[in-house]
Amino acid sequence: MRRSQRAVSILIWGMTPPVLDFWFDFASTYSYPAAMRLRALAGEAGVAVRFRPFLLGPIFKAQGWETSPFNLYPAKGRYMWRDLERACDSLGLAFRRPQPFPQNGLLAARLAIVGLREGWGEEFCVGVFRAQFGEGRPISDPETLAAILADLNVPFAAALAAAQSDDNKARLRAETEEAGRRGIFGAPTFTTPDEELFWGNDRLEQALLWTKRHA
């Protein structure tokens, strides 16, 4: 399990590695390549990563947007799809444009919150991103999420019940509020222990370097 691996690493190093927070929304396009390459790069940098799913919807609404800015501003949207395709090409990542866009990632986010406490969260998050942007599967469909959990040997019914509990819903809301308080306005965003923000998949290397240098 990932948690015990991390605990062992800490024992070997004799110190706690600095932690970079990875804030993402499952519907966020550039969060896909970030999620797929994050852990390997962080490992090389000696930085620990904390996955922090939140919801962009309330943050966009506070800016007056009822949907993704990539839909509201078509030129920006056209650019993003092409740019994302190029990014995935250069990383050797499969890419399929999800239909419709943006996908509703609410249930996936609630499940991720559960999984991140139970030890299967990171693999689940990566699985959701791969299903959505690599395979074009609908992540609002519980069947898609059940299949991802089955691959991880996580019983779906129990995970679903935990995800839909009032406590868990409140946890996701609190994370979204925390994101807003930190000045997060898009995803992915990386936040460092000294509260620097780095926005965008293309800022990941810089965020890791900052975390390491300012530890």
Add this chain to the structure above:
Amino acid sequence: MRRSQRAVSILIWGMTPPVLDFWFDFASTYSYPAAMRLRALAGEAGVAVRFRPFLLGPIFKAQGWETSPFNLYPAKGRYMWRDLERACDSLGLAFRRPQPFPQNGLLAARLAIVGLREGWGEEFCVGVFRAQFGEGRPISDPETLAAILADLNVPFAAALAAAQSDDNKARLRAETEEAGRRGIFGAPTFTTPDEELFWGNDRLEQALLWTKRHA
């Protein structure tokens, strides 16, 4: 002169280098580091660069924005200023936040159009960016622009008359329309001979590599 240097390079290589177009608005914050590092990086890559000033105002207006999105969306604006400061730090570039923001870059853009035909345009553009973002000088003030031209030994009165001619005004309008037709929605944007768009200072290296590989 830069033009004759380029002509000599072409003779030595025996072929025309591929050309990357650098689309910018003088008020655009990330266009500052891009303008300051563009020519050296392009030289190393064996790529020629064409400076193409245009106006973001009409493009933003078509998206429903009456001012910079960094003013309309305060969280995004706060992030941008900090991110730009970090970028300038790491490049060893002086940085001062211009007041007010955005600056009116209309006259500077018209002068740049003249200069790019007369051979002093690139140095003028770099000078305007340095004055605005490195020294905090007002680029809407003709005195600021006159001082930059004086450093380049360009007579201000003649340049100003050429800049304000109807023909020249029409040229800047045509460039702005061309930017819109190409799907440009922000600055800096780099466009390649095969019409790929790369948006943002942080895409410069990728744009140069693409231009070189697909020449």
